[in-house]
Amino acid sequence: MPRRAVAIADNLANTAENRALDFINARSTTAPTAPLKVALVTAAGDDATAGTEVAGGSYARQNLTVAAASGGATTNSADLLWTGMPACTIVGWEIWDNAGAPVRLWYGPLGASQTLPAGSEFKVTAGGLSLSIS
Template structure:
């Protein structure tokens, strides 16, 4: 996953240089997109057909590997509900601080787009959500 959102960039700058606290969310919510978001948000998040963002816990013993070399990855499979309608072709992923609404934290393109049709289940296997800060 390549890009921090403007929201997270500003929150981290304020935290480091302006003595403004940033409270990390208890969960990171994984979102799917059929059109690319950008640092300001936007894009087209999947909706309908039983779609819902999926939670991955944060914290020392959480759903993420220990940080190493400025990177981490999910430690368990992230499985979305069975699609009850066509979701379209998923091209991007976003990480949010809330199950609905909230703030986009990071976003990136999938290594391969995937069509999600009625009856399909979309998942990220452990290690598929690679987060690297460079």
Template sequence: MADNLTDTAENLVLDWINGVGSPTRPTTPLKCRLMTANGSDSAGGTEVTNSGGSTYASQNVTVGAASGGATSNTGALTFTNMPAVTVVGVEIWDSAGSPVRLWHGPLAANKTTNLGDTFEIPVGDLDLSIG
């Protein structure tokens, strides 16, 4: 997800780099949410919702140290017992009491799941970069 920081995250980074104010670090663990409609820098998308007995839930995501302005997930993200849905993108949120949306982006290709399917993002396939 190159250049897919939300406006909120962009402001946090700029304030931190420029020594302005006291930007608050995101609350970990970060959470990966699957989207049925993608958002933008300023507005969230539509998250997958459960139906028909599915148990979709956002997943904790960890990333490695950045190198060359980029990083990626260090563990597979496995979403089990999905609803029948078409996933078009992902968003990364922190886990604060009032969660903050940090990243957003489309999948390389939409993925349709049937009720009960597992959706997985393998290690290293969730790429985050600035630029």
């Protein structure tokens, strides 16, 4: 199984950008509800609109754990593994919180689309997902 990595630099959703600014400027803000979840998408979203999430098979969003930020960046500290995937072409990622009405925080493209056959796995090893604000 090939290692897959993606860097998401400055791809905060509008909601996350607003919350970050409110936090930095000492305004009231709502923290994301843990655990954060990584979703895979078959059609990319943008700052304001979510992409089309993978559906079918045994697909489910995966919990994200990250290392402490340093230099304005962090990475996933544990592998992300999706098993029993439906046949699909993954074009990108989204990171959501785990609230009752989940909030999309990050989004971004894969370096190259990945076409998967039904029943396959998709894995991102620890350190393979980089998040930065730059």
